[in-house]
Amino acid sequence: xxxxxxxxxIIAIPTIILISIFVFALQKLLPGDPVLAMxxxxxxxxxxxxxxxxxxxxxxxPIQYLTWVGNALRGDLGISLRTxxxxxxxxxxxxxxxxxLAAMAMIFALAIGIPAGIVSAIRKGTIVDYVANxxxxxxxxxxxxxxxxxxxxxxxxxxxxxxxSGYVPFDEDPLRSIQVxxxxxxxxxxxxxxxxxxxxxxxxxxxxxxxxxxxxxAKGLSERRVILKHAFRNxxxxxxxxxxxxxxxxxxxxxxxxxxxxxxGFGKLIVxxxxxxxxxxxxxxxxxxxxxxIAMNLLADIAYVLLNPRLRKQ
Amino acid sequence: xxxxILKAIRLTRHFRVGGSLFTQPKTLRAVEDxxxxxxxxxxxxxxxxxxxxxSTLARMLMRLIEPTSGQxxxxxxxxxxxxxxxxTELRRDMQxxxxxxxxxxxxxxxxxxxxxxxxxxxxxxxxxxxxxxxxADLLSQVGLRAEHAGRYPHEFSGGQRQRIGIAxxxxxxxxxxxxxxxxxALDVSVQAQVINLLAELRDRLGLTLVVIxxxxxxxxxxSDRVAVMYLGKIVEEGPTDEIxxxxxxxxxxxxxxxxxxxxxGRTRRQIALTGEMPSPVDPPSGCRFRTRCRxxxxxxxxxxxxxxxxxxxxxxxxxCHFFEEIAAEAPSPPASAGTGRTDAARxxxxxxxxxxxxxxxxPRATT
Numbered sequence: 092x093x094x095x096x097x098x099x100x101i102i103a104i105p106t107i108i109l110i111s112i113f114v115f116a117l118q119k120l121l122p123g124d125p126v127l128a129m130x131x132x133x134x135x136x137x138x139x140x141x142x143x144x145x146x147x148x149x150x151x152x153p154i155q156y157l158t159w160v161g162n163a164l165r166g167d168l169g170i171s172l173r174t175x176x177x178x179x180x181x182x183x184x185x186x187x188x189x190x191x192l193a194a195m196a197m198i199f200a201l202a203i204g205i206p207a208g209i210v211s212a213i214r215k216g217t218i219v220d221y222v223a224n225x226x227x228x229x230x231x232x233x234x235x236x237x238x239x240x241x242x243x244x245x246x247x248x249x250x251x252x253x254x255x256s257g258y259v260p261f262d263e264d265p266l267r268s269i270q271v272x273x274x275x276x277x278x279x280x281x282x283x284x285x286x287x288x289x290x291x292x293x294x295x296x297x298x299x300x301x302x303x304x305x306x307x308x309a310k311g312l313s314e315r316r317v318i319l320k321h322a323f324r325n326x327x328x329x330x331x332x333x334x335x336x337x338x339x340x341x342x343x344x345x346x347x348x349x350x351x352x353x354x355x356g357f358g359k360l361i362v363x364x365x366x367x368x369x370x371x372x373x374x375x376x377x378x379x380x381x382x383x384x385i386a387m388n389l390l391a392d393i394a395y396v397l398l399n400p401r402l403r404k405q
Numbered sequence: 406x407x408x409x410i411l412k413a414i415r416l417t418r419h420f421r422v423g424g425s426l427f428t429q430p431k432t433l434r435a436v437e438d439x440x441x442x443x444x445x446x447x448x449x450x451x452x453x454x455x456x457x458x459x460s461t462l463a464r465m466l467m468r469l470i471e472p473t474s475g476q477x478x479x480x481x482x483x484x485x486x487x488x489x490x491x492x493t494e495l496r497r498d499m500q501x502x503x504x505x506x507x508x509x510x511x512x513x514x515x516x517x518x519x520x521x522x523x524x525x526x527x528x529x530x531x532x533x534x535x536x537x538x539x540x541a542d543l544l545s546q547v548g549l550r551a552e553h554a555g556r557y558p559h560e561f562s563g564g565q566r567q568r569i570g571i572a573x574x575x576x577x578x579x580x581x582x583x584x585x586x587x588x589x590a591l592d593v594s595v596q597a598q599v600i601n602l603l604a605e606l607r608d609r610l611g612l613t614l615v616v617i618x619x620x621x622x623x624x625x626x627x628s629d630r631v632a633v634m635y636l637g638k639i640v641e642e643g644p645t646d647e648i649x650x651x652x653x654x655x656x657x658x659x660x661x662x663x664x665x666x667x668x669x670g671r672t673r674r675q676i677a678l679t680g681e682m683p684s685p686v687d688p689p690s691g692c693r694f695r696t697r698c699r700x701x702x703x704x705x706x707x708x709x710x711x712x713x714x715x716x717x718x719x720x721x722x723x724x725c726h727f728f729e730e731i732a733a734e735a736p737s738p739p740a741s742a743g744t745g746r747t748d749a750a751r752x753x754x755x756x757x758x759x760x761x762x763x764x765x766x767x768p769r770a771t772t
Contacts, residue, residue, distance in 0.1 A: 301508060302503060302505055302508035302509040303508060303509050303510055303511040303512070304511075305469060305503070305509070306501075306503060306509045306510065306511070306570075306573070307511065307522075308469060309467060309469060309496065309500065309501040309503075310496065310522060310523045310526065310573070310577070311492070311493045311495075311496025311497060311523065311526050311527060311577065312522065312523075312526055313493075313526070316526075321511050321514075324513050325511070325512070325513055398513070399512075399513065400512070400513060400515070400557040400559075401512060401557065401559050
């Protein structure tokens, strides 16, 4: 098991190097010069030269890359060109917000998607199945921003049940924090719930017709036990894969959702950084997200092995 | 004989097939009006070519699928409507061995849990330790070792997996075991071992067996009675020896004549059936076999033949309007076994014979 994890970690290294090159190259290829933006209206050549020197923009590009990677490895992702804060500090401030949002969205998605998928697989072809499928399809097709705006209109403006926007740190007031986050998390979670539901349904359908499920029924087990212990455990593999892949969608969705609900999170940081050509921040964010994505998939790989005895001995 | 342990009365199962927005679904008559009874302690074989409805029948008897109509009695209790606790009790008394030892074991569960799970349901009073001991005992009964309990199904061979399936079926302490082609997925050499094991367990534990099969050699040497199915109906039933010696239904005759004989210089008369089995969606009127029967006459298309007692003894019944005449016309049994076999054939058949006597070689674990 340990060697398996180590092997997966080693495989992840070239991926991360490739991502870092890509991230670095991307900003060099983008039009627009941050130094010009910083130098202001006058564009004083001396200032421009000073800034270029300060941010080492005169070095050859490979050297710039190596410097950047070296710093990144030491935890120094550079300084935001806009706020003059270290990028790592910025990310450290915003990341917990988005993690809370993503975690709550994922809880919504799992709590709705998996039971709905199981039930519609068991009741295949019945009205329950059709309703679940229609709802799931709607969940997939309704854009986040529209659902968010509608929810704000209804829940916050009309019924005044929940606040329309804002953020309260979890460690300050957990209850209030969750309350503020419910709507954005729900909006972010719906599309995921729909995807999860569809996949759970199809995985369950194929497992439910398998011979060993018939064996389990013949044993005289309760239907509940047949479904949860025999069928669902075997259907879990594709669901775990999907959940890890959905992490990417979650971050992308967070960008939009945080804009709508003005949640001061990672997504908002990305948007602001891109609009302001705050390259250091964009780079840092993309790198952190990519590493997070790789970590999620590593976790999924480990989960497979734990779930599947056939993979354990290899 | 006393009260039959299992009785089926006019069991019928139809499936709806096809059908879309614009076409009517059709009715597939998988099992039509089948009655049979199984006596305590006997081995009944249900035989027929693939698609004749024998697996559907077995699954109905096991209540894995619901009959469209008809009744089933287990030890005199009606079981076709059993639900909840009654069904759980039925699952304790009646167990199933599946055909495919590869797909019928949950790959995510260790052998110990697979075999122990019925105990959790049917003997909830056992402590974890007692359950482990019982699992070890069950595994040794089927020729596996106690330490196999910690392994997973994929680590075993086909024969061993079928033994696991048998141990699992025995766990709840059943009185009746239904085997749906229990050995047809196995190698011939392993088949004999598993058949030996089943027969030995039957004698030791006083089990009643219902075996679905298409291998007539297996059936002949294992069962007390045979029921021959064709297109969802039983066409002939009776004591195994009678059926093999004096088949009365033309279909049984053709079936028996198809047993391969590995004998040099022996003249054999194989009755070749022409054509395919008709579709159960649209079965022939009257006698279902008439489209392939060389004796078919007008009556056969008009009237459905009922099972009638034959001349050869009690309990031997055939569903043919004219079996008396046909028997007179083709008197000799098409497949007589036992004379002039090659050594290899004798060896194989003696394995089966050992299985019946229960004194055969001890089954050994396969590789």
